[in-house]
Amino acid sequence: MLSLAVVLPLSACSPGLAANPRYATDSGAGPQGAPETSDQPAGPPAVEAPKNELSWRDCTSRVFASASVPPLPGVKLDCASYDADLDSINGASGTVSIGVVRATSQQTPADAGPLVMTTGSDVPSSVQLPAWLSRAGADVLKTNPIVSVDRRGIGMSGALDCRDLFDRQEMFEQAQFQPGDDPVANLGAVTMTATTSCTDTIAPGDSAYDNAHAAEDIERLRTTWDVPALALFGVGNGAQVALAYAGAHPTKVARLVLDSPLPLGVSAEAATEQRVKGEQAALDAWATQCVATNCPLGPDPKAAVDALMTDARAGRGPGGASVAALADAISTALGYPRGGRVDAGNELAQAIADARGGNTNRLNNLINQAETLRQTDGQFVNTCSDALNRPTPDRVRELVVAWGKMYPQFGTTGALDMVKCLNWPSGSAPAEPSELEIPTLLLGVANDPIVGNEGVAAVAATAINAGSxxxxxxxxxxxxxxxxxxxCALPPVLEYLTSGELPSTDTYCPA
Structure with a gap:
């Protein structure tokens, strides 16, 4: 039945976004002049099966249950871990445990090389893998196994526990209920304590939880497997990790699929504003869909959201919820929908309608899911390690006002989010790829509440500059x-994974 789910929508998936001539023709360009004398086959490297396997153990039921996804008939999940150097870049001693999950089906060829998937610090890869498989992702298993890699300190990769319960909750609520009229100062004080606690916990590795080190963890997996190159599928922050890997190890990449990416050197302010724009776009699209499907919120769903947030700002949020908790719950529900498109949208609408009527059970569930999925200590450490060129507290104060006007539902909480990383030790961006000889497949979403939709164009420029x-x-x-x-977006990925060749044109997939 999964194959039908992929095939039926394809009639609505059509080429669009006319290809830029600069890169519309170079995928087919070949050497000019004298004929080649190399015995190497043309095209990208093959995706080879590991020569040395990890110690896999069946974890099908546990991983599907952790992701709140029913097990899929014929799909098996195996878990393993391997040790990576704590800081192979700067030489700090010690190791960290990296957790991986391998998905196979009864149709997966025994000699097929894996597609390595990472979602970075956005959500645990081991949680997003079952969600993908429950949709169209299981079609990948017809040709290749999928191996998801959890970023260090997250999910199965030795999850961190470094903030006390009070600090963790205050950061989730952006210290809204602290006395005084300076939320930046209130949240900054809490964040200072949390930063000290977490850097003490991970010392001497406080600089070892960034994109560059996440990329080296993937390189350790490649060398453990003893394969010449990897097929990489990175989503969101995971796309940054894959891009960092391509920058550090350009000859070790057989396929590079970057879904919902951001460029490696993006500043904290620019990345946050792109996310806030994505949250607003996603809310607008959801509201339009909500009205079209006759959802429980009537003709103006955004007015219902505004009413909840207004109450929360006044300390009358449903169930005592803060504005930040509401904003995070809505963004998470839109960014990681459960079930079908309409059903997931209506579930959010029903939760908001119930809360306005005094029943907060559904909305509390969404808040708890968002906190569990996206607000762990490991995500705090990794996200702040990647936050570059952070604004000053006074700049954040300016943005709280400016973004609050420009982006009514998410601007203020988005600006305050940047306070969480202001005290973290500063880092630097990984090197961008150069002389990347394989083609790159880029995917994006028009209404993405996690990273926005501006990263694809920037990363396309990075690929072009690298010769890809x-x-x-x-x-x-x-x-x-x-x-x-x-x-609709999966067939180009399957084509590229199998052949190493890009689609002939850019592709537009309707909602």
Whole structure:
């Protein structure tokens, strides 16, 4: 039945976004002049099966249950871990445990090489993998196993526990209920304590939880497997990790699929504003869909959201919820929908309608899910390690006002989010790829509340500068990860994974 879910929507998936001539033709360009004398086959390297396997153990039921996804008939999940150097870049001693999950089906060829998937610090890869498989992702298993890699300190990779309960909750609520009229100062004081606690916990590795080190963890997996190159599928922050890997190890990449990416050197302020714009776009698209499907919120769903947030700002949030908790719950529900597009949208609408009527059970569930999925200590450490060129506290104060006007539902909480990383030790961006000889497949979502939709163009420029041809697949829906949530966006990934060749044109996928 999964194959039908992929095939049926394809009639609505059509080429669009006319390919930029600069990279529309170079994927087919070949050497000029004298004939080649190399015995190497033309095209990208093959995706080879590991020569040395990890110690896999069946974890099908546990991983599907952790992701709140029913097990899929014929799909098996195996778990393993391996040790990576704590800081192979700067030489600090010690190791960290990296957790991985391998998905196979009864159709997966025994000699097929894996597609390595990472979602970075956005959500645990081991949680997003079952969600992908429950949609169209299981079609990948017909040709290749999928191995998800949890970023260090997150999920199965030795999850961190470094903040006390009070600090963790205050950061989730952005210290809204602290006395005084300076939320930046209140949240900054809490964040200072949390930063000290976490850097003490991970010392001497406080600089070892960034994109560059996450990329080296993937390189350790490649060398453990003893394969010449990897097929990489990175989503969101995971796309940054994959891009960092391509920068450090350009000859070790057999396929490079970057879904919902951001460039490696993006500043904290620019990345946050892109996310806030994505949250607003996703809310607008959801409201339009909500009205079209006759959802429980009537003709003006955004007015219902505004009413809840207004109450929360006044300390009358449903169930005592803060504005930040509401904003995070809505963004998470839109970014990681459960079930079908309409059903997931209506579930959010019903939760808001219930809360306005005094029943907060559904909304509390969404708040708890968002906190569990996206607000762990490991995500705090990794996200702040990647936050570059952070604004000053006074700049954040300016943005709290400016963004609050420009982006009514998410601007203020988005600006305050940047306070969480202001005290973290500063880092630097990984090197961008150069002399990247394989093509790059880029995917994006028009209404992405996790990273926004501006990163694809910037990363396309990075690929071109590295000498890599590219194509784009853009889904006009709501969510984070075009290949995760759009059956239309998956066939170009399958074609590229199998052949190493990009689609002939960019692709437009309707919502």
């Amino acid at each position: 041809s590219n194509r784009r697949v853009i889904w006009q829906g709501i969510g984070h990860g075009a290949a995760i949530y759009s059956p």
